[in-house]
Amino acid sequence: MDVSNHASKFNQWKDTYNWDTCKTNRKEFGQFIAQFLTSESRVINLNGIYGSGKTEFIRRLYVELANLNHPVVYIDVWESDFSNNPLAVICSELLEQIEYVFKEKAPSGKVKDKKNAKEKFNDLKSRLGVCLKYAESAVLFSGDPITIAATKAASKAIEVTPNFNASTQSQKYTETIQKNHIESIQAVKDIKEYLTYLSELIEIIYALNIPIVILIDELDRCRPNYAIEVLEVIKHFFETDGFTFLVATNTEVLEHSVKSIYGVDFDAQLYLRRFFDRKVSLPSVSLIDYLLSRNLDFEKYRKDNVLLYPYVVNQLSNINFFANLFKINKIELREVEQIINRFFATLDYAAKQLTASDILINTVVLMVGLIEHHLDKQVNRSNTSEISFTIEISTGPVVSDPLSSFIESMFDCVTITSGSKCFSESGHSIFPEQRSILRVQSKNFSNVQSDGGKGIANLISEMINYEGNGNCNYWMWEDYQKIIELSGHIE
Structure with a gap:
């Protein structure tokens, strides 16, 4: 039969x-x-x-x-x-x-x-x-x-x-x-x-x-x-x-x-x-295995001149970062699917809205913002705000020690402050007067660790250079905030 x-x-x-x-x-x-x-x-x-x-x-x-x-x-x-x-x-x-x-x-x-x-x-x-x-x-x-x-x-x-x-x-x-x-x-x-x-x-x-x-x-x-x-x-x-x-x-x-x-x-x-x-x-699901099985395509945005940092060399590192954030914030599988869909909807939209030859998007900042919005824990921050979070980014047994400081440094890359001392990968410069700089430049970022435990000072330096490049649309926090609110209508 x-x-x-x-x-x-x-x-x-x-x-x-x-x-x-x-x-x-x-x-x-x-x-x-x-x-x-x-x-x-x-x-x-x-x-x-x-x-x-x-x-x-x-x-x-x-x-x-x-x-x-x-x-x-x-x-x-x-x-x-x-x-x-x-x-x-x-x-x-x-x-x-x-x-x-x-x-x-x-x-x-x-x-x-x-x-x-x-x-x-x-x-x-x-x-x-x-x-x-x-x-x-x-x-x-x-x-x-x-x-x-x-x-x-x-x-x-x-x-x-x-x-x-x-x-x-x-x-x-x-x-x-x-x-x-x-x-x-x-x-x-x-x-x-x-x-x-x-x-x-x-x-x-x-x-x-x-x-x-x-x-x-x-x-x-x-x-x-x-x-x-x-x-x-x-x-x-x-x-x-x-x-x-x-x-x-x-x-x-x-x-x-x-x-x-x-x-x-x-x-x-x-x-x-x-x-x-x-x-x-029903047994719990390994979020890393689940995300890997999705065959998420980050590389396709290269042809659209979308620069995805900080994992510019190995975009699959995004998966480990996403899985850690989902797990420590107790986000379930159906919600993971929704957030991932919003993430890529955001990238797709950005790829079609180029105003310069390149556009630089920080995937860490974007994902943290999407999770904040999904959990209805948005932070009322602007480009000049001090960095604070309402979702869980602290270290724990499921993540490596530098996770929270790594996330904070990524947000420092998309917000600004005033200062007379400006740090770079190799040292720092002194200005005669206060001037507007990226918040990350007001700190010594040479020892910042990624969620994988490796130093990323050179990547931060790359991002800083793009911020001053007139041929690149370098997103600041308020740019992320607008697109996150738009994608929040997708369920």
């Missing part, structure tokens, strides 16, 4: 979402989790913070499972967050994607089994219809304490009503609710039996592997009550032999959702253990 015949999204995703295109180096982890998911039927929580790449990972897992000959279903529950009935949403997606398998012609000798499968499939639809019809009873069965409390209160009111006649309309209504409730409970039991049987028939007819794997994505982005209802639906309607669920969430956010429904003192962790048999944490 062709893979695309038992995984409806396979052809759409196979070229984009495979391990060869994965920039987070999670191939081995993904293959391990695929094996773990298919070893038995259960409900697994895939935990990952916002921006950690859960959706990218889960879609690659879909392709991996399909290639392993497992029927696989993907449901983005956030797309249906506007609905008030998660049971209807999950039923619709599940039935549509499982029925997709049965559209394939049955192999020789399996026609009778396929006919039986269609009958069971129709029975399944019928029983799901009962549950949808009696949605209130199904919610009651799910154990929701708010609904139970309301129902008990109504029952108590009926009990204490004087001269209550069993034949009254109210009593008939109560009896109807009770009957519907019992029928819906039986329907849930039937649903689980039919689902298990259908998974077995899929294995018999098409030689596919079971369990069928259901991937639930974007749960933590849903309204709190809707997110909880989705879990209730999975637990009470679809948790059965032959099916495994992987629910991708930011579990901490999901716990807050639970508390928003049941109160801040409610034990959300214990509550969620009712739904999940295991929790799997």
Whole structure:
């Protein structure tokens, strides 16, 4: 059986979402989790913070499972967050994607089994219809304490009503609710039996592997009550032999959702253990490996006469610097992607706006400014301001010692001050009067170290020479500030 015949999204995703295109180096982890998911039927929580790449990972897992000959279903529950009935949403997606398998012609000798499968499939639809019809009873069965409390209160009111006649309309209504409730409970039991049987028939007819794997994505982005209802639906309607669920969430956010429904003192962790048999944490990503995998092209700007300093000799050193800044400022993968896009959008714009033969851009200053803006920690500085920072640039175990002084020296190269002593790589000059100079020239920069630990006095000297060159547009801080604000509109 062709893979695309038992995984409806396979052809759409196979070229984009495979391990060869994965920039987070999670191939081995993904293959391990695929094996773990298919070893038995259960409900697994895939935990990952916002921006950690859960959706990218889960879609690659879909392709991996399909290639392993497992029927696989993907449901983005956030797309249906506007609905008030998660049971209807999950039923619709599940039935549509499982029925997709049965559209394939049955192999020789399996026609009778396929006919039986269609009958069971129709029975399944019928029983799901009962549950949808009696949605209130199904919610009651799910154990929701708010609904139970309301129902008990109504029952108590009926009990204490004087001269209550069993034949009254109210009593008939109560009896109807009770009957519907019992029928819906039986329907849930039937649903689980039919689902298990259908998974077995899929294995018999098409030689596919079971369990069928259901991937639930974007749960933590849903309204709190809707997110909880989705879990209730999975637990009470679809948790059965032959099916495994992987629910991708930011579990901490999901716990807050639970508390928003049941109160801040409610034990959300214990509550969620009712739904999940295991929790799997998405491994963190090496930012350096991720940036390297992006094949970022700095060299293309040479032809546009854009001079990128201070890594003019080896532009790939930018990657190490970026990764260090992202890490110490706790910037997640999705945000990294946004900042990188703004960085190159800025360079692209600058390359098309040349006002002289050359333009010199300090990539360290640009990236620090972009991070400040992204974290909403912009510094109100001008070309003449003292240098200060609101983001983390201090040294730590993940970066080399001179990082902060290196960043400060780069900002000294794009701001000005007044002084009578002007330093150069080889020494200094004394002026008879105060004059405007680059801030870096007011200091002895001969011993300044880069983030790689090497002296950069000669590079600073090169930059200083460009600043006085009429054929070069040498950006000062206010130039960076303008372009950073423009790029801040890109998300």
